[in-house]
Amino acid sequence: MTLPLRKALFLSATLLGPSLSAVSGACAAPHAKQTGAQTGHSVPPKHSFPSARPVLHEAAPHRPARTPAPQNLQSHNAETIAVTARRTDFAFAAAQHSPDADTRLTADRLTQRGVVTLRDLERVAPNLTIQSINGTASTNFYLRGVGFNDFTMNNIPTVMTYFDDVPFAFSTMSSGLMFDLADATVTPGPVGTTHGQSDTGGEVRLRTADPTSTLHYGVSQDIASYARSRSEAYISGPIAKGLDFRLAGQIRQGGGWQTDPQNGAHLGDADSYALRGKLRWHSDDNRTTILLSGHFVQDNSQVVTSQAVHRLIGTAALPHLDQTQAEWSSRSQFDKLIGRPEGLKPSEHNQFWGWDLHMDHDFGFAKVTSVTAFETERQGEYTDQDGTSRSEADTYRTISANAFTQELRLGSSNPDSRLQWVVGAFYQRSRMKQRFFFDYTDYAARGYMMATSFSMNQESTSEFGHISYRLPHNITLFAGLLHEIDDRSLPGLTSEIFGGRTRSFHGESTAAAQFAGQVGVSWQATKNTLVYYKMSKGFKPGGFSANNTQIQAQLDPFGPETVLTYELGFKSDPIPNVLRLNGAAFYNDFHNQQVVGTVLIPNYGPLSEITNVPKSESWGFEGTIELHPVRHVFVTQNIGWQRGNYQDFLNVNRAATNAAYAKTGVWRAVNSNFAGVDNGQPKLTLNGQAEWRQALTPGLGFDIGPDWSYRGSQAIAVGGTGFYRLPPYFLLGAHATLRPSSGKWEVTVYASNLLNRSFFESGGMATTTYFYIPGPPRFIGGRVSYGF
Template sequence: MSFRRVLFLGVSLLSASSALAATRPAQHPKKEQRHSAPKSLEAHADETIKVSVKRTDFAFQSAQKQPDADTRLTAERLIERGVVTLRDIERVAPNLTIQSINGTASTNFYLRGVGFNDFTQNNIPTVLTYFDDVPFAFSTMASGLMFDLADATVTPGPVGTMHGQSDTGGEVRFRTADPTSTWHYGASEDIASYARSRSEAYVSGPLAKGLDFRLSGQTRQGGGWQTNPLTGAHLGDADSWALRGKLRWRPDSRTTIMLSGHFVQDNSEVVTSVPVDRLIGSQGLPSLGRQQAEWSLRPQFADLIGRPRSLKPSEHNQFWGFDLHIDRDLGFAKITSISAFETERQGEYTDQDGTAASEADTYRTISANAFTQELRLSSSDPSSRLQWVIGAFYQRSRMKQRFMFDYTDYSARGYMMSTNFGMNQESTSEFGHISYRLPHNITLFGGILHEIDDRSLTGLKSEIFGGATHIFQPESTASAQFAGQVGVSWQMLPSTMVYYKLSKGFKPGGFSANNTQIQAQLDPFGPETVLTHEVGFKSDPIPGKLRLNGAAFYNDFHGQQVVGTVMIPNYGPLSEITNVPKSESWGFEGTVEMHPVRHIFVTQNIGWQRGNYQDFPNVNRAATNAYYAKTGVWKAINSDFAGVDNGQPKLTLNGQAEWRQALTDKLGLDIGPDWSYRGSQAIAVGGTGFYRLPPYFLLGAHATLRPASGHWEATVYASNILNRQYFESGGMATTTYFYIPGTPRFIGGRISSNF
C-alpha cells in the first residue's frame, strides 16, 4: 500500500493530470500550435469554451463519410458516463455486451450476439481489444488500463483486412493520450459511496527538441458493497494502481517514433455469486439480501494454494507491457511498424458455488505473454481517389495455467484437486484493402486476408490430492483460411451517405481445458467463419442539430463457437466449447444525436438482434439435470437445437440527455440523466427460467460545472439511481447455478484540474 501511494504521490507532485484534461490540449496539432503562441492561456480558454460551455457540434464529423457501423466515443463522453473499466463500454455502444467471468477481472464479449463464454481465457476472443493499435491476445491483459484516454471505437462485424488480427465479432479500440510539445498537467479525484475512490494524474511536455514525454497514473480503492451475513465480513473493495509512460521522438518532419510502457498491479476483491438453483444435493440455498453473499475458505485449501487463510475472493494480478510504434512518410506512401510485448501474472480466488460450503472453491494462476508485430504500408494522401493499405501481422503467445479446486463438501467428490496445462500459439497473416472514389461520389472498396494459426495444448495433468493423477496426451490444431470484404458507398447528398458491404470473417479454433476428466475433452474445436451482409447509412439532415446513423446486418455462420455441454459418465455435465454446424443472426443498430433546441443535447443508441441455431445436436443440460434430479443417475439427454434462439439479448438501449447552460460569462453547467437497458440472456443453450438472466434497466444522472478557462471541472453524479437489483452475468458450478449481481446505487463527486 505504501509503495503504491509513494508512486502516485510522485506523479501528483509533478502535477500530473486527469484523462479529461489530457485529451483536450493533447490530441490535435493545431491546438498544440495555439498553445505555443504568446497568448497561450487565451487560446486554451477559447478551445475549452468550444468543448464545454458552447459545445454545439457533433463529434467525429469526418467519420460520417466512412462506410462503417462504428461507434466512436470521445474521452469526454467516456468520463461523463463513468466508463472506468472495460466492461463499462457496453453502456455507451449498441448491441454490445461485456461480462465479467464469475465476477472476476476476466471478461467475455458479445457484439451483435457474436461471442462465447471462455472461462479459461486461452483462446482468441471473438471480439478483440486494442490499446494504441496493439491487440490483446487475452482480454484480461487489458485490465486496469482505462485511464488517460483520448477516444474509443467499437467496430462490429468481421475485421482484419486493414490492420491487426482477423476476427468474426469485431473489435474495441482505445487510443490513449499522446505526449504534447508544450507543458500540460493536472489531476482528478473521484469519491463515491462505499468509500470508493478513483485518482488519476498526468504530466506531459517536451524533454528536448523533437522529444516529448507523457506520464500518467491511476489508483482505485474501496467500493465494496457485499457483506457475508454469516460473518459480517465486507467484500468487493478495489485495490489497484497503474502507470503508463510514453516517449515520442520526431527526428525529422517525416518520422515519428513512439515508445510506450505500462504496469498494473491489481489486488482487488471480486464480486461473489448469488446461487439461484441447486443442481445437486438437498441442502437449501442461502437466503440473502440484495447486497449479501456467502463465501468460505478452508484452512487446508488456503495452505494448499499458498495464500493467507484470511483470503477473500479476490485478484492478485500483475500486468505489464511495452510497444514501439514507428511511422515514416515516404512521400508516395506511409510505412508503419508496431512491435509489442504483453504479459500477465494472475492469481485469482473465487467461491463459485456461492455458499459457505466448499463445493466449488477455485484458485487459478496464469502466467502468459504475447508478442505481436505488425508492418503495413498505406497511401499517404487522404484526398486521393485511391486509398490502399497492405500489411502483415504476426503473433506468438505462451500460457501456463493451474486450477486448484476444493470439492470437500461436495458429497459426490469430497476432495481437493488441480488441473494444469500449457498452451503455445503462433499465427501469421497478410492483408490488404483498397478503395477508389468514382465520379458521382461513388466509392468501391474491398479487402482480403489470409491467416495461418497453430496452437497446441501441452502438459495437461489432473491430480486428486490423496487420490489418482491423470496425465493427458498433448493436442494440437492448425487452421488456415481466407477472409475478406467487398462493398460500395454512395455520398448521395453532402449530408447523407449510404453503403453496402459483404464481409467474410475468420476465427481460429482452440481448446477447452477446464476441469478435464477424459482425453476426449481435449479434442480441439474448429474454426469459426461468418459471412456478413451489412447495409447502412450516415446522415446529418440538420447539421449541428440532428444526426442519424444506422445499419442492418445478417450473419451466416459455419462452425460458430459456443459453449455447449459434454456428459462425463459418473461425473456429470461439464461446459465445453464446441462448433455449431450452422447458425444465423440478424438485426440492426442505430444512433440518434439531437440538439433540437437551445441548451438540450440528446444521444440515443439502439441495438436489436435475433439469431437461432439451424443445426446443433448437443446435450440438453436442462433435461439432463432434470433427469438426474428425478433418478439420481447422470444420463445425457441429447437434443437438436435447430430453430432454438441463440440466447443473446435481443434489445440493448443506452443514451443520455443534457441541459447545457452558461451561468455566467466564465462558468457553464451541464446537467442531465443517462440510461441503459439490456434484454434477457441465456446462460445455457436453449435456456429458459433460471437458465436466463433477467432483463434490466438502469438510470443515472450527473451535473457538471465547467469554467471557460478549462482549468478545473466539478461533477456530482449518481448511478443506478433507482437502486435496482440486477445481474450482469451468470454460470454454473458443481452444485449450483448462480448469477453475478450488479452494483447498487452509487452517489459520488469528481473534481479535476487542468493546466
C-alpha cells in the same frame, strides 16, 4: 481571417469561450499520431456552452482527457492561424463519410458516463455485451450476438481488444489500463483487412493520450459510496527539441458493497494501481515519428462474488440474500495448498506489464508503420463459485502468459486522394500456463481437493490488403483480403486429486489456414448523407477447452469459426448541428460458430465445453440518434436489436439432463438438436443520455442530465429458460457538472443505478449450483479535476 498566432488564440478564447478546448489538442500536439479512431460516432464537445457565438471549424477533438486549452502556444511551422465561424455541435464530423457502423466516443463522453473498465463500454455502444467471468477481471465479449464464454481465457476472443493499435491476445491483459484515454471505437462485424488480427465479431479499440509538445499536467479525484476512491494524474511535455514525454497513473481503492449476512464480513474493495509512460521523438520535418510506450498494473482487488439461484446437486438450502449480500468460504487447508493467507476472500492477485514501439515514416507517396509489442500477465484469482459458505466449488486459478506481436503496414498518405490503399502483415506468438485448484470438500460425491494444470503454445501469421477508389458522382468502391495461418498446441494436461490419483492426458494440436475479406460500395448521396453496402467474410481460429478435464475427449480441439456478414447502412445529418441519424442492418451466416455447449461425464456430471455449431444465423440492426432540438438540450440515444438461432446443433440438453438426474439420481445424457432454438443473446440493448447545458456567466458553464441503459434477457446455457436465463434490467443515472470556459477544472456530482435496482450482470454453473453475478447498487459520488 488571418492573425498572428497568439492574438488569434486570445481572440478566439474571448469569443468562443469553452469551445476552444474542443480543438486545443490539435494545436497542443501538432505531431500527435492521427488514427482512424478520430473520425466517427459523435459526442458534442465537452465545453460547448450554448451561446450566440462562432465556433472553430472541426468537430472531432483530439486531446488528452481533461486537458485544458494550452497557453503561450508556439508553432514550429507557421506564425498564423485561420479561424472560421462555423457551428459544429456534433463531434467526429469526418467519420460521417466513412462506410462503417462504428461507435466512436471521445474521452469526455467516457469520463462523463463513468467508463473506467472494459465492461462499462456496454453502456455507451449498441448491441454490445461485456461480462465478467465469475465476477473477476477476466471478460467475455458479445457484439451483435457474436461471442462465447471462454471460461479458461486461453483462446482468441471473438471480439478483439486493442490499446494503441496493439491487439491483446487475451483480453484480461487489458485490465487496469482504462485511464488517460484519448478516445474509443467499437467496430462490429468481421475485421482484419486493414490492420491487426482477423476476427468474426469485431473489435474494441482504445487510444490513450499521447505526449504533447507543450507542458501539460492534470489530476482528478473521484470519491463515491462505499468508500470508493479513484485517483488519476498525468504530466506531459517536451524534454528536448523533437522529444516529448507523457507519464500517467491511476490508483483505485474501496467500493466494496457486498456483505456476508452470517458474520458481517465485507467484500469487493478495489486495491490496484497502474502506470503508463510514453516517449515520442519526431524528425524536424515531421516525416518520421517513433513512439515508445510502457505500462505496469498491480491489482489486488477483491471481486464480486456469486449468488446461488438453483441447487443442482445436494439438499442443503440455498441462502436467501438481498442485492448487496453474498456468502463465501475459504478453508485453511485450501489456503495453505494454494499458498495464500488464511481467510482469503474472493479476490485478484494480478500483475500485468508490457511495452510497445510504434515507428512511422511518411515517404510522401506512402506511409509505413511498424507496431511491435510484448504483453504479459501473472494472475492469481480466487472465486467461490457455488455462492454458499460451503466448499463445494471454491476455485483458485493461476495464469502465466505472454504475447509478442509485430505488425508492418504500408499505405497511402494523402487522405484526399481518390485511391486509398494499405497492405501489411501481422505476426503473433503467445505462451500460457494455467493451473486450476478446486476445493470440493463439502461436495459429498467428491470430498477432495484437486488441481488441473496445462500449458498452451500459439503462433499465427497473416497478410492483408485493402483498397478503395472514389468514382465520379461520389461513389466509392472498396475491397479487402486477408490470409491467416494459425497453429496452436496443448502439450499436455494433468489432473491431480490431492491424496488420490493423478491423471495425465496426451497433448493435442490444431492448425488452420483461411481467407477472409470484404467488398462494398458507398455513395455520398448528398453533402450530409452517406449510404453503403458491404459483404464481409470473417475468420477466427479454433482452440481448446481446458478446465476440469476428466476424459481425453474433452481436450479434442474445436474448429475454426467463419461468418459471412451482409451489412446495409447509412449516415446522415438531415438538419446539420440539430439532428444526426446513423444506422445499419446486418445478417450473419455462420459456419462452425464457437459456443459453450455441454458434455456429460459418466458418474461425474455435466461440464461446459466449447464446441462448434455446424450452421447458425443472426440478424438485426443498430442505430444512433443525436439531437440538439433547442438551444440548451443535447440528447444521444443508441439502439441495438438482434435475433439469431441455431440451424443445426446436436448437443447435450443441460436442462433435460439435470431434470433426469433429479428424478433418478443417475447421470444420463439427454441429447437434443437445437435447430430453430434462439441463440440466447440479448435481443434489445438501449443506452443514451440527455443533457441541459447552461452558461451561468461568460466564463462558467453548467451541465445536468440523466443517462440510461437497458439490456434484454440472456441465456447462460444453450436453449436456456427460467433460471438458465439472466433477467433483463434497466438502469438510470444522472450527473451535474460545473466548469469554467478555460477548461482548467471541473466539479461533477453523479449517481449510477439511481433507482437502486437489483440486477445481474452475468451467470454460470458451478459443480452443485447455478449462480448469477449481481450488479452494483446505487452509487453516489463526486469528481474534481484540475489541469494546466
